[in-house]
Amino acid sequence: KDRFFVIAGPCVLESEDLALRVASSVARMCRELDIPYIFKSSYDKANRTSVESYRGPGLEKGLKILERVRSQVGVPVITDVHAVQEAAAAARVVDVLQIPAFLARQTDLVVAAAKTGKPINLKKAQFLAPWDMFHVVRKAESVGNRRIFITERGTCFGYNALVVDMRSVSLLSRSPYPLVFDATHSVQIPGGQGTASGGERQYVESLARAAVAAGADGLFMEVHEDPDRALCDGPNSVPLNEVFAILTALKDLYETTRKHPIRLQNEPVLRTA
């Protein structure tokens, strides 16, 4: 929790080549900026709006790509699991397991992921109040896992819309676990393109800056070489060639923020048991 870090990659694994190119580009930028980096991509998008959308290469093929990224680029990798039986398989390859936001309340999935012993990233459901995430955290802790990330990614706000409440970032960053701000899913317009979600890429950077200033420990960002041709979440993905400038600013803001302790604040929450 004492160093700004980044989780980034294409939303879904489109090809090994793309994964390797994005991972090594972002890794290079992060080395230059001295920012720890975790590569993220999904082997399966299990909850697409439409049954006809691209879902990814699947568990087996996807894990192979992630393994290649890990060994070839030399960065840790994170991916999301969608069913109890996927947790163990994914844990053999990746460094961090992620619970998708829609599945944050599925006890068995959270527990199965936590039981692997791997660090887990718990995404706050769009339908949950910030303080209710602590019950999700307790589910992971209940099997002895204390290597937890919590990720804020926006909250339901009317239909086909999300809003990011920076009070959530502020509150959740007071736990013992790192609070990640997912800047690209936060600008999704769920269902906004009829058979797919739209997005407002133009707000990614402002929201990321705001979250860092409000206390976020790390940043999550979907990155693509050519977002308009991405097979998933293109409208909210960040073009690879903007990543360096964005991270430069965020790191500077992070350091400025940390120089000034907050005066008016909640008591630290969620002390581990």
Add this chain to the structure above:
Amino acid sequence: KDRFFVIAGPCVLESEDLALRVASSVARMCRELDIPYIFKSSYDKANRTSVESYRGPGLEKGLKILERVRSQVGVPVITDVHAVQEAAAAARVVDVLQIPAFLARQTDLVVAAAKTGKPINLKKAQFLAPWDMFHVVRKAESVGNRRIFITERGTCFGYNALVVDMRSVSLLSRSPYPLVFDATHSVQIPGGQGTASGGERQYVESLARAAVAAGADGLFMEVHEDPDRALCDGPNSVPLNEVFAILTALKDLYETTRKHPIRLQNEPVLRTA
């Protein structure tokens, strides 16, 4: 879609005796009122707020109880499934499979349930716009299942709160499939009791009446002999001894409503392919 019907029962299977008593009481009332009745109860609450809450008897034992209700009381039964592998087992016993609201976007689960050939009840997620439910319906239709119920159960409205939008009832009731209004989950206060959801039982009846007047085809209601001692969703469950009066009024309203065709309305939506 031309007859008012009811889905009701205790939220979770607490014991075989309770299930049989509730089922036979409600069945008797519904026979007297000439209302088709489906018994509902869950063998597993897979998404409780807290990891310590009661979850139910589990798949195997739960299905046995449902089978007993079915044969002994002589009513069809419905239950919800939470993982792909549960669908086939549950389909061997129950008459209708239900997809929980939080899982409405999990493609594999919807498809697995639809593939069993059983009728399925698709609950609208709290985080989905009404029109986006049609993508969920398409997922079920994609494997040839046309025996579908859609259930409205409230929408996110700030933190720890839901609101029921009767436009959703109106819109979704224009599909070829029956639209069910879930009057008790709609008055949940998610996370409102700290480690469990609260509820506003005092609004169940007004909302149910409103939904029937807005076009709902059927009613879903959690019923318990002693809601204050229910192991799940007590604060929003309806006491068994109020059910007859509530249904009497709803049936009368349903019939009055159907006498007067709506004048200003959307075109029928979601014609089957």
Add this chain to the structure above:
Amino acid sequence: KDRFFVIAGPCVLESEDLALRVASSVARMCRELDIPYIFKSSYDKANRTSVESYRGPGLEKGLKILERVRSQVGVPVITDVHAVQEAAAAARVVDVLQIPAFLARQTDLVVAAAKTGKPINLKKAQFLAPWDMFHVVRKAESVGNRRIFITERGTCFGYNALVVDMRSVSLLSRSPYPLVFDATHSVQIPGGQGTASGGERQYVESLARAAVAAGADGLFMEVHEDPDRALCDGPNSVPLNEVFAILTALKDLYETTRKHPIRLQNEPVLRTA
């Protein structure tokens, strides 16, 4: 509170002729249906989205038209006031004074209207919780006025959107004062047409039915001979030639609803002091 009633008319006074034609048509229908009727139209739309929109004939000319409607058609009239100094002037002509929803919290305006001794209709602000309307009611009561209507007209729900919460209808209908449901402003899309509000006329009827079933005592409805050419709120206005059928159904629903007392309910609220 023991008889279904209607408040209706064109949103804004466009011309004396239109006002007289709409008033006498609706009056005729209401006589046939035995429904008390109050004509409503505004002399000034003081809060249009755009500074360039039509605002109405103004206080003086508008009150003359309302006086003519009153005497010539023989129906009571209601209009809204927007500033303290308008209350007394309007009270000399109209039968009921209305406080616009956006101004529900302006103490001086509510008090000035209440002091005229005329009945007043307090519209619930889009930004207020139902229970907070009772503070508005207290402001009117504080100067001795006990002839109060409360009107529900939808609540903020994300951007450029409203939702009607039927719990509000249910709760507010338990006061000693009649609860009116404003079915046409409730389907407004605020700001939804760029420089004006849009509307979803297709939901007016379903929402009105739902509100009556949830306990509403009366209905408020903007009516126009040709809504597409209305100078204000056209997209949510009801065509005059649909009014009779709509009211017929609502009266039937009202009577069916009142035959069945609610079983699960809040205690009566807001007893007068």
Add this chain to the structure above:
Amino acid sequence: KDRFFVIAGPCVLESEDLALRVASSVARMCRELDIPYIFKSSYDKANRTSVESYRGPGLEKGLKILERVRSQVGVPVITDVHAVQEAAAAARVVDVLQIPAFLARQTDLVVAAAKTGKPINLKKAQFLAPWDMFHVVRKAESVGNRRIFITERGTCFGYNALVVDMRSVSLLSRSPYPLVFDATHSVQIPGGQGTASGGERQYVESLARAAVAAGADGLFMEVHEDPDRALCDGPNSVPLNEVFAILTALKDLYETTRKHPIRLQNEPVLRTA
């Protein structure tokens, strides 16, 4: 728009002494930090939740206090006006006129304030989408006033709750006019204390930091020597003895933010005609 500034003071004028003490304290801090400062306080709270709450000294007496602050402390002052006829009187004393958020859509009030020729601060209504504020701005511009501030102060989010959408700060900061973030009204809990609004002071600072990082030009903050005894908005007011540290951090963040131009962004909006 090229220098961070602060608007601050007690919510309502409680006494001349308090006003002078707060104004001179904050003025001293701001001089030390080289931050332009405008003193703000209200002579009348015209929209209190309850009719029994303290409203302030009134127009005449209040303007005298503001005049004294102006001349004695040597800082510009801002106050809000609530009716057309107050605009000219207030403009004779204060440096900036403010339109309250609830009244943002009242055309006559905005126009009357703009016509005085004084700079005006337009607060975004809790019920308006960010982009709809530009129609409010046009109303002021329609009479030739181009000295405008826009203030974000939170948006309706369910009942008795607000949320701050940093996209609004980002979007509105792209106009030619300074965008102010009102950090204390943004943490109000409207109606949250029964007969008064509550507040979450513990989020003031995090939200202010986030807003500055998202592009806000200035900060608005209610300040009190002893917030727990403030006659209005105590729960969200900032204690005077925390102001210096808060502003120090915000200025540092402001400067860091401005060093890094945003890459992904909306086109500049609302060019003056």
